[in-house]
Amino acid sequence: MSLPRILIPTRQYERKEMMVQFVGEYHLRLVLQHGLMPIMLPSMPEMMPYLEDELATAAGLLLMEGKDIDPTYYPHTAESLRWVRSTSPERDEIELKLLELALAQGIPIFGICRGSQLLNIACGGDLYTDVHNDRPERSVMHIDYDDYHNYRHGVNLVEGGRLARLYGQASIPVNSYHHQSVKTLAPRFEPLAYAEDGVLEAFHDPSADFVLGLQFHPERMQSEHPAHVAIFGEFAAAVRRYEAQSKASSS
Numbered sequence: 135m136s137l138p139r140i141l142i143p144t145r146q147y148e149r150k151e152m153m154v155q156f157v158g159e160y161h162l163r164l165v166l167q168h169g170l171m172p173i174m175l176p177s178m179p180e181m182m183p184y185l186e187d188e189l190a191t192a193a194g195l196l197l198m199e200g201k202d203i204d205p206t207y208y209p210h211t212a213e214s215l216r217w218v219r220s221t222s223p224e225r226d227e228i229e230l231k232l233l234e235l236a237l238a239q240g241i242p243i244f245g246i247c248r249g250s251q252l253l254n255i256a257c258g259g260d261l262y263t264d265v266h267n268d269r270p271e272r273s274v275m276h277i278d279y280d281d282y283h284n285y286r287h288g289v290n291l292v293e294g295g296r297l298a299r300l301y302g303q304a305s306i307p308v309n310s311y312h313h314q315s316v317k318t319l320a321p322r323f324e325p326l327a328y329a330e331d332g333v334l335e336a337f338h339d340p341s342a343d344f345v346l347g348l349q350f351h352p353e354r355m356q357s358e359h360p361a362h363v364a365i366f367g368e369f370a371a372a373v374r375r376y377e378a379q380s381k382a383s384s385s
């Protein structure tokens with residue numbers, strides 16, 4: 135039995151003075167529970183020549199959280215650079231190349247947190263280098279180091295939009311672990327949710343089956359609303375449609 139494959143580029147992390155690469159189990163288990171095979175792709179330059187072939191065998195791309203994106207990839211002011219924290223240039227390069235290929239091929243893409251920010255940048259958008267300091271409007275708190283996993287702020291779901299339909303509510307509480315956020319949304323995307331301070335928290339490409347970015351983490355709130363799990367179901371359904379379509383066109 136084989137499952138449709140989705141690519142998940144790994145995060146880099148220093149453990150006992152050695153670099154390791156990993157994907158969290160929330161993502162892996164959710165993906166498996168929805169009938170997809172997670173393929174963990176090392177975020178290292180040695181992978182560059184193989185990305186096109188790896189993506190050709192996949193039917194979905196999942197980009198998750200991590201370090202700040204190198205600001206050279208988006209328009210920024212010299213002043214805003216002071217808020218940028220540590221970056222992972224090797225991962226940026228791998229993921230931006232994967233995004234370029236995936237967008238061209240029409241593969242379903244799910245970007246969470248940093249993944250959503252990268253998706254926006256790949257399509258011509260930009261970021262606040264720090265949502266609390268680089269943004270003229272006063273922000274609600276988007277990261278709480280003292281109450282990291284339990285902290286919630288409200289988001290308003292755009293009326294009639296994909297998330298409003300999925301969650302069946304006008305607003306939901308969400309977790310928040312980000313110090314950056316989308317500033318200008320790339321033209322191809324449509325907003326789906328805003329925090330109470332106007333910070334964009336979700337968007338998608340209305341002309342694609344599933345190209346979606348979330349600033350919050352549904353995988354870490356699974357018990358709080360069935361739609362936090364169902365959103366992975368929608369991704370999996372799109373992946374299966376893509377796989378069926380590409381098999382039909384190759385036979």
Ligand SMILES: [Mn+2]
Pocket residue numbers: 275276287309310311312329335349
């Ligand atoms: Mn937030």
